Amino acid sequence: MTGSSSEVREMLAKLVAFDTTSAKSNLELIAFVKTYLDGYGVASTLIPSADGAKASLFASIGPGGGGIGLSSHSDCVPVEGQTWSSDPFKLQLRDDKLYGRGSCDMKGFLASVLTSVPLFTSRELKEPIHIIVSYDEEVGCTGVRPLIARFGSDLPHPRVIIVGEFTNMAVIDAHKGVDSYRTVVSGRDADSSLPQLGVNAISFAAELIEEIDRIGAELASRKTNNRFQPPFSTLQVGTIKGGRASNIVPNTCEFLWQVRSLPAAELDYASKRLNSYAEQMLLPRMRCVGRAASIETQHRGSVPAFLAKPGSEAVSLALALTGANATSTVSYGTEAGLFEEAGCPTVICGPGDIEQAHVADEFVESSQLDGCMSFLSKLAETLTS
Numbered sequence: 001m002t003g004s005s006s007e008v009r010e011m012l013a014k015l016v017a018f019d020t021t022s023a024k025s026n027l028e029l030i031a032f033v034k035t036y037l038d039g040y041g042v043a044s045t046l047i048p049s050a051d052g053a054k055a056s057l058f059a060s061i062g063p064g065g066g067g068i069g070l071s072s073h074s075d076c077v078p079v080e081g082q083t084w085s086s087d088p089f090k091l092q093l094r095d096d097k098l099y100g101r102g103s104c105d106m107k108g109f110l111a112s113v114l115t116s117v118p119l120f121t122s123r124e125l126k127e128p129i130h131i132i133v134s135y136d137e138e139v140g141c142t143g144v145r146p147l148i149a150r151f152g153s154d155l156p157h158p159r160v161i162i163v164g165e166f167t168n169m170a171v172i173d174a175h176k177g178v179d180s181y182r183t184v185v186s187g188r189d190a191d192s193s194l195p196q197l198g199v200n201a202i203s204f205a206a207e208l209i210e211e212i213d214r215i216g217a218e219l220a221s222r223k224t225n226n227r228f229q230p231p232f233s234t235l236q237v238g239t240i241k242g243g244r245a246s247n248i249v250p251n252t253c254e255f256l257w258q259v260r261s262l263p264a265a266e267l268d269y270a271s272k273r274l275n276s277y278a279e280q281m282l283l284p285r286m287r288c289v290g291r292a293a294s295i296e297t298q299h300r301g302s303v304p305a306f307l308a309k310p311g312s313e314a315v316s317l318a319l320a321l322t323g324a325n326a327t328s329t330v331s332y333g334t335e336a337g338l339f340e341e342a343g344c345p346t347v348i349c350g351p352g353d354i355e356q357a358h359v360a361d362e363f364v365e366s367s368q369l370d371g372c373m374s375f376l377s378k379l380a381e382t383l384t385s
């Protein structure tokens with residue numbers, strides 16, 4: 001085990017010990033990172049959330065404009081309802097695997113970046129390295145947006161962004177987008193012995209859900225993109241609730257659904273299709289009985305798809321640093337599309353495997369952290385004049 005291996009493990013243990021589940025504050029972790037950076041003479045800018053309970057951090061090492069942003073999110077998914085073999089907030093080493101909540105997603109990358117700070121500060125960098133830590137990535141990539149909005153004003157506009165989400169250190173240049181919706185069906189209640197006087201919101205919701213499945217089948221049969229698995233945009237309904245008792249015609253039903261779109265897909269295609277189906281096929285029938293009946297679909301949030309531009313500086317840099325000769329895609333969403341939209345060429349490359357993210361007994365292989373440390377040391381080499 002090299003010195004850097006044990007240092008990065010110790011750093012990861014410290015980061016995992018902060019319970020930064022998205023619903024909780026991340027301020028203790030951010031204060032820890034800030035103090036650590038202060039120790040190397042690196043100043044941080046904190047970007048607090050509107051309620052002050054959370055913050056993002058931006059710190060630069062080295063002079064000049066542009067620079068390479070190393071981006072991680074501080075939050076992790078809940079452990080509730082999962083059965084862990086050991087305390088999820090106490091990093092455990094077993095068989096060269098480091099177990100703990102966030103070890104893979106994505107404190108392993110942040111630990112590698114922080115452990116590399118002494119190396120970065122010891123070099124005469126010809127352009128800066130920026131450390132970016134966000135919050136609320138797991139609940140719609142909301143925390144990084146106010147930070148990105150300050151690029152080019154009081155924060156520098158990085159030339160390249162590397163998002164260190166778990167890719168087994170493979171170079172990822174695209175992922176699908178995610179759009180989330182809530183549909184609320186309002187009918188009219190009645191006694192179940194006189195159903196003709198009511199508008200059954202659950203039955204109409206069921207018809208909408210069948211339409212969602214038909215739209216999904218149509219998208220699956222369209223021209224596909226074989227770089228993705230599955231090679232088409234997908235839809236699914238995730239939750240449904242409605243009704244009060246079996247002897248009352250239910251007057252409301254609501255369901256949450258999601259679209260995962262290929263990067264080139266037409267935005268809002270599925271919601272527009274669903275709305276016109278509701279207008280033409282369902283509402284006339286509903287309003288014959290209950291004039292106030294309605295179907296409302298609300299867009300709850302989106303994580304944009306990510307597609308690096310041809311010849312992207314970020315992709316060439318990551319290929320050079322990893323020695324890989326090809327890029328691939330991932331099936332999960334990240335903050336990469338937001339950086340790319342802001343005009344920063346972006347790439348995703350980081351330690352860990354998707355199979356270990358979000359599950360009980362989440363872990364990152366020690367060798368993945370070693371790979372990330374050597375990636376960051378090559379980055380320092382490349383940026384040294």
Ligand SMILES: [Zn+2]
Binds near residue numbers: 073105106137165
């Ligand atoms: Zn993540």
